[in-house]
Amino acid sequence: MAGEEGKIDPMHQFEIKPIFDGGFEIAGQAINFTNSALWMILTFIALWIFMLGGMKREIIPGRWQVMVESMSNFVTNMLTSNVGEAGRKYVPYVFSLFMFILFANILGMLPIGVLGLKPFTVTSHIAITGILAVLSFSIVLIVGFWKHGLHFFSLFVPHGTPLPMVPFIAVIEFISFMIRPFSLGLRLFVAMTAGHVLLKVLGGFVINSTNAGAGYGALVGIPSFMLMVGISALELLVAVIQAYVFALLTSLYINDAENLH
């Protein structure tokens, strides 16, 4: 399959490797500064610069400030419309989540391959997205039990359920509740992985068909390349939508914890 003669390995881009030598070991696990860590730091720096440029608090906001404020207003609106006024205190968490995922997704799409550098999509690993999902899920659990105590379990029995149906509904609701962190993390991870694999496969078409001769290049390579341009635009859309969906679902789950249902 992967790595055969003349084939482009689409999974190679997701390989995590240390950048510097001289990592250390903890309990048999090598701890290194990897390309994943580097891109997380780059995401963080980009986010920092973006926020710093917009936090001047001018009376008449410039373009940059409008950009930052519309982002934070967007998240605030999402939380107040889904959770209500109680949702305001989660704005910092959901905003950082949304912006981190958005920046990581878009930075992974940067065409810096033409400069010989390798972009790396942080969110294409379930280790990262899973942690983010578990973070959201544990906030739901902590807030739910903190606020409602054991009454939080009434989440599993919706209002007006007929008594004979309660055992079945409770089991189904419990399963759908427990599967949330998996589906939340898996969605982001797979959406990013699938898009990048698709782009690399199409890139492989272009290279291999051009190597096979000018005729094949014109017949296969050029349509593939045009498709790649379109798919790249689609991928930018997906990067934004997935960040939005992650933040939206987090705010819905927080709504369950705040208000039950």
Next chain:
Amino acid sequence: MDAEAAKLIGAGLAAIGAGMAAIGVGNVFGSFLESALRNPAAADGQQGRLFIGFAAAELLGLLAFVVAMILIFVA
């Protein structure tokens, strides 16, 4: 049948799931547009539900992709 061949056939069959998810996502956005054009004033308030439906439909297609990837690279 060779086990390797069976894996590849299974991965190919998983693409049916991706196609089904395409129908699902198209259905979500199509129905939304259809009703949004009937009542444009109410459309903006339903954007959150639109994306919840999109996320649910898309997840199942992505699961099909995961199945294909597991069959090819892991199993």
